[in-house]
Amino acid sequence: MVDVANILLLLVILLNFFVLGSNRLGACIRTVALQGGMLALVPIFLHPISGHLLLLAGTAMVLKVFFMPWLLFRAIRMVKIRREIEPMIGYVPTLILGTLATASAFIFSDRLPLIEIHQGSLAIPCSLATLATGFLMLITRRKALTQALGYLILENGIYVFGVLLAEAMPFMVEAGVLLDLLVAIFIMGIMVNQISRTFSSLNMQNLSSLRE
Amino acid sequence: MLIKVYALAVIVMLFSGLPAWLIGRRSAIGERSSAMLLAAGAMAGLAATVGAVIAPLTEIDLAWSLPGGHILLRLDGLAAIFLLPAFLVSGLGAIYGLGYWPHHKRYATAGRLRLWYGILAAVIVLLPACRNGVLFLVVWEVMAIAGFMLILTEQEKKEVRRAAFVYLAATHAGTLALYAMFILLVRQSGSFDFPAVAALNGTTPIAAAIFLLALFGFGLKAGIMPLHIWLPGAHAAAPSHVSALMSGVMIKMGIYGIVRLASFFGDIPPWWGWTVLSLGAVSGVMGVAFAIAQHDIKRLLAYHSVENIGIILLGLGVALLGKSFGQPALMALGLAGALLHVINHGLFKSLLFLSAGSLINATGTRQIDQYGGLLRRLPATALFFLGGAVAICGLPPLNGFVSEWLIYLGLLHSQAPGAPLGMSMLVVAAPILAIIGALAVACFVKVFGVTFLGEPRKPLPSLPTEAPLTMILPMAVILGCCGVIGIMPLTVVDLLGGGIAAWGGAAGPAAFPATLAPVGWISVGALLFLGLTAILALLQRRAVIAPKRPATWGCGYPQPTSRMQYTAASFAEMLTGLFHWGLWTDIEKGEVRGFFPERSHGADHTPDVILDRMIYPGCHALAWVAFKTRSFLQHGVLGIYLLYSALTTIVLLYILL
Numbered sequence: 050m051v052d053v054a055n056i057l058l059l060l061v062i063l064l065n066f067f068v069l070g071s072n073r074l075g076a077c078i079r080t081v082a083l084q085g086g087m088l089a090l091v092p093i094f095l096h097p098i099s100g101h102l103l104l105l106a107g108t109a110m111v112l113k114v115f116f117m118p119w120l121l122f123r124a125i126r127m128v129k130i131r132r133e134i135e136p137m138i139g140y141v142p143t144l145i146l147g148t149l150a151t152a153s154a155f156i157f158s159d160r161l162p163l164i165e166i167h168q169g170s171l172a173i174p175c176s177l178a179t180l181a182t183g184f185l186m187l188i189t190r191r192k193a194l195t196q197a198l199g200y201l202i203l204e205n206g207i208y209v210f211g212v213l214l215a216e217a218m219p220f221m222v223e224a225g226v227l228l229d230l231l232v233a234i235f236i237m238g239i240m241v242n243q244i245s246r247t248f249s250s251l252n253m254q255n256l257s258s259l260r261e
Numbered sequence: 262m263l264i265k266v267y268a269l270a271v272i273v274m275l276f277s278g279l280p281a282w283l284i285g286r287r288s289a290i291g292e293r294s295s296a297m298l299l300a301a302g303a304m305a306g307l308a309a310t311v312g313a314v315i316a317p318l319t320e321i322d323l324a325w326s327l328p329g330g331h332i333l334l335r336l337d338g339l340a341a342i343f344l345l346p347a348f349l350v351s352g353l354g355a356i357y358g359l360g361y362w363p364h365h366k367r368y369a370t371a372g373r374l375r376l377w378y379g380i381l382a383a384v385i386v387l388l389p390a391c392r393n394g395v396l397f398l399v400v401w402e403v404m405a406i407a408g409f410m411l412i413l414t415e416q417e418k419k420e421v422r423r424a425a426f427v428y429l430a431a432t433h434a435g436t437l438a439l440y441a442m443f444i445l446l447v448r449q450s451g452s453f454d455f456p457a458v459a460a461l462n463g464t465t466p467i468a469a470a471i472f473l474l475a476l477f478g479f480g481l482k483a484g485i486m487p488l489h490i491w492l493p494g495a496h497a498a499a500p501s502h503v504s505a506l507m508s509g510v511m512i513k514m515g516i517y518g519i520v521r522l523a524s525f526f527g528d529i530p531p532w533w534g535w536t537v538l539s540l541g542a543v544s545g546v547m548g549v550a551f552a553i554a555q556h557d558i559k560r561l562l563a564y565h566s567v568e569n570i571g572i573i574l575l576g577l578g579v580a581l582l583g584k585s586f587g588q589p590a591l592m593a594l595g596l597a598g599a600l601l602h603v604i605n606h607g608l609f610k611s612l613l614f615l616s617a618g619s620l621i622n623a624t625g626t627r628q629i630d631q632y633g634g635l636l637r638r639l640p641a642t643a644l645f646f647l648g649g650a651v652a653i654c655g656l657p658p659l660n661g662f663v664s665e666w667l668i669y670l671g672l673l674h675s676q677a678p679g680a681p682l683g684m685s686m687l688v689v690a691a692p693i694l695a696i697i698g699a700l701a702v703a704c705f706v707k708v709f710g711v712t713f714l715g716e717p718r719k720p721l722p723s724l725p726t727e728a729p730l731t732m733i734l735p736m737a738v739i740l741g742c743c744g745v746i747g748i749m750p751l752t753v754v755d756l757l758g759g760g761i762a763a764w765g766g767a768a769g770p771a772a773f774p775a776t777l778a779p780v781g782w783i784s785v786g787a788l789l790f791l792g793l794t795a796i797l798a799l800l801q802r803r804a805v806i807a808p809k810r811p812a813t814w815g816c817g818y819p820q821p822t823s824r825m826q827y828t829a830a831s832f833a834e835m836l837t838g839l840f841h842w843g844l845w846t847d848i849e850k851g852e853v854r855g856f857f858p859e860r861s862h863g864a865d866h867t868p869d870v871i872l873d874r875m876i877y878p879g880c881h882a883l884a885w886v887a888f889k890t891r892s893f894l895q896h897g898v899l900g901i902y903l904l905y906s907a908l909t910t911i912v913l914l915y916i917l918l
Contacts, residue, residue: 188900
């Protein structure tokens, strides 16, 4: 069973690279949804099945696979954009940075003082790599929508950490994580609308005229 | 019993401002009862303090919820010396306020002023009795805040707000140093309670750190020369009786802190004494030099506070060196001089500020150059100002002479046979003290001459009238005290002996033996002087009075005008020129050339070298650098902000693992 979970986690890492390298927004949203769906399944393979676990996985599945992509697709339809153009750093450098970040995530997680069950598990490096990918997305992309995707990937990374603690972690904390995410998406959605309405573009750089 | 009277006095003073604050706007009863409460509290406190000098008192020791703190109050000889002027000046100042800052004229501010005045007075008289570090710091902070609120009395004026904030910044910088100092002190002594006299070793590096921190923290409050930045502005901005309380008493709490702290240490290295002595010399000479260059009477008096703090530090330096070299006579003379000057400065500086307040009330301005010929209009004010001026210049027969004489004796005593070379070097401070005295005389000749003598320079908005009795009476009492100390210094010998004993000298009459300082001779000299003056005055009255000349000799000008008189700037020009290397006066000189010169204009202005020429430009430069850095970092690109947090996370992880 743990093998299945590890395969899923590997796939999650691969999907990270797809998101980093792709400039089509629709594909990116679908990929992130797919990633979320895989991650929603991970706890079922990692831990003995219980009602709480199923509820957690179910909620994550609904939110990550159906609700958020729906929100994002709706946003795309409203603002009529399909592609991320002119990222701050090109796609190939981003991919190289992502590779470096993933490699260092593996090296780094070896050095972490983990408890025995988690040693050798792919969950920690996968989580760190996904976090780094999310950060990279946030830093390098200009469009509000791709940044929202970055947040989602970041949140996926945090979710993997949470999964490790799914047994120990109280339900409320897990719910809090999901709620955070929801708020982030809503804020992004509102921002997307507001930016496009005010500047008739979705370029986040327009926001820098708001400083001071 | 007496300590309870003392505690009660403090509490009464603390809440004395409430009636004026609450009902002062409706009736005059409010401010009168406030003044009476404060004066009554001060009287009771004065009685308790005098009792403490005669017989040692029990202490108050109450539990307190703050960690490390408990309420430990004890009155000893050292505290008594600082308490006497504090009680006297605060009580008299409250009465003076009735005439100077009455409710019916200062509708908006009088109540608030009384409230904070009571609080400031109460915490000032509480501070010397505190024997616990936590309690001390709490009282110290309340004192700082109360002072801030009092400076802000006329908060609608921009210069007042500026002065108040400079004060607030300075006092908090000092308090920060004091926190560090008390923490180090607790590491040495093991408890927040003050250690016993000479309980700690002064030669360790920690002791040196404690001493330097104390010198900084207390020195900021006392106004030692490089740290005096808040003093001129604050004293000028506050109402006069508040300036009197702050300059006469509050800044002495800084001196108290240094004196008290030095008493904790046994083996004091000589560099402590030399440091204090050099700071004293710098404060004294530069303080009076800056005073000469001022044209605002209250700023001028404020710089004289810096000068007098310098004189006190000279005495304290002598005492510290006496302790280091094991010379009890040197220690007794230096400390007696310093402590007596604390009392004296509290008296004559309050007197000067109060009479300056009377001048300001009568004329509506603080600029000396607008005064002139006021002797005839304000004879009582002139008398009190002259008394204060004679005292501050250290001239007999008033009290300033006695304390400076003791310090001179201490400085000259360093030439005792068999004295080590390091100690006999002390004598070089004597000419410095002489320079300070001479410059002070020059400065007050300038002030008194320009203000009270000659003719009025400009027509004032209304004819100046003499101050009411509520203002005259407090000044008369203070001048009387100055005279008593000056003519009969024997009255304070026991008080000073108690202070020296509490600081680590011998106890009882041996602390300050009459063989060291023959104070009795001062009385003889002063009485002879007074007698001679009286005889001369009588003779002159008997003599045939020559017919009064109609006008002063006009140097060949047929029609001299009052504008041809010396101004404050022109009188002081030679001295400010001599000290130009330290004053950096802005001179806007009107050159007069040729036989038929054009209309010309001349003025000079001396801003504070430390505050206006160093700290302000320094802060501006710092703000510029910070602004540039900010605009470099803060550019509004979200991605870069996220990069910052990512980099921070990476760095933190790297450090942690």
